Amino acid sequence: MNNLAQLHIDHTKCSGCGRCVQVCPGSLFFLDPSHHAAHHPIERFGWDGCWKCQHCLAVCPNGAIHILGKDPKDSLPAPPLETAAPVLDALVANRRSHRRYQARNVEKETIRHLIGLLQNAPNGGNKLQVEYALVDDVEQMDRLRTLASERMDALAACGIYPDGYDAKSFQDLKRAEETVRPDMLFCGAPHLLIPHAPADVGCGWQDTAIAGTYFELLCAAHGLGAILMSFCLDVLKRMPDVWSLLHIPDDHCVSMAIGFGYPMIPYARGVQREDAVRSEVLSFPAVS
Template sequence: MKQFRVDQSLCIQCAECVKDCVFGLIVMQDGYPVLPADKEATCIECQHCLAVCPSGAISILGLDPADSLPLAGRFPNQQQMETLIKGRRSIRRYRPEPLPAETIDELLKIAAHAPTGVNSRGVEFIVVEDPATMDAIRQETMETLQDLARKDAIPDHLVCFRHFVPLMEQGLDPIFRRAPHLLIASAAEGVPTREADVFIALSYFELLANSAGIGTTWLGLAKWAMVDLAPRLLRSVGVPENHDVVYMMLFGTPDVTYYRTVQRDQDAKIRRLVK
């Protein structure tokens, strides 16, 4: 049951919820919006009806509209977003101290609001919070790469890993960059737009983290190591076997400060369609 409720004492009968319903499920009856029982199964729980109601009269899924954040005047302006997008850097120098668990939890809960195809909300996060677990992942990855190098089993298109092995044996960390935290985002095979959903969720997480002064790095190297070279590493960190799309991100407090944006406007590739 979707628990669609209308507080008639607050409803101004504007029908905005009817107009904005993605699949046109909500209808007006006797002057008030209704979600017919025979249409409930089609509802994708997007909560547009709750969000679009100007008077806070609509409740769905048992949610109280009073618990939602008000939006008027609270979005960052374009200049602020420009600075955030242009100013974020891939951080490869981190302080060793882990972030508070409550900070990580808050970031992930907010990032879970990222859009997904047909509102499937199938992205799952696995987060490494403690330094001991990060050290164990580093060690297991190094030992796996050492074994593959001895067997000459590293393919030519991943030749960089052959060079990483001696660096890791010297105590360097060319893959995980001594970051205190690792975030693995995955989605099950049945999720309709799982690859896009994963990348969108991580993009939201990255911008949110950077707005809080937390650095991030998209970790393609670990994806190649864990997905392409040694899938068992994914199992060892808890990724379910039916999750076949995954990407990773390092994060933590940066040990470097950047003072200005880079200049890439000239790199924008724009093709305008003109009939």
């Protein structure tokens, strides 16, 4: 039987609970006459095969399922809800958009660890198509910052402004650089991450936005500051030669860029939002 996903079920551990049957998006599992989990032939990956989601490995209470060469004992255990919930609540409430950073590198091992965790971010059809353009060195980031800023000013001198700007609003922006922050393009961030994905396959726009927001929250959890940006993308796309240095394929979409690094100014507490969440409880007519 074809088994492209290297799926193995240890029947000495399988209790026949059927959870794998219920969660597999590819409908690959069934319970055999002995009430043990079994699977259909796996001839391909994708919509009509194995989604590579590893739901089966994750849901089995006894660790009976191995797939894609993964051993369930190597997975991170779920954190206890009584401790996880307050920590995540505090992270969400205390995350801030940082616009001033220390001029030093974040350890490359830390950056790679955070990007690796993004493989767990939700994405359409579990296609895992998001890629990342990364600037992980302060000196390289300063080169990009200088190049883009000088080119932006040169274009403005010719009457070419970023989308949504005219001569007056652009000068307002430049004045803000003297007081609010010295770098309106990248907010002084020493590092840059740009998620990108194919625009015409799957859910590229949504997937890149989700990856960016997950990365910001991961930064907060690891003592890093971050800021989600779109203005720098609008500016960079007006200078194709500079944009090409990012090595983002022409057929890929980009929804945001994330500046990150060690924050210069720490925040002592979360803010207290006063506006009520605008929501409406919906009801629908009964179907006869």
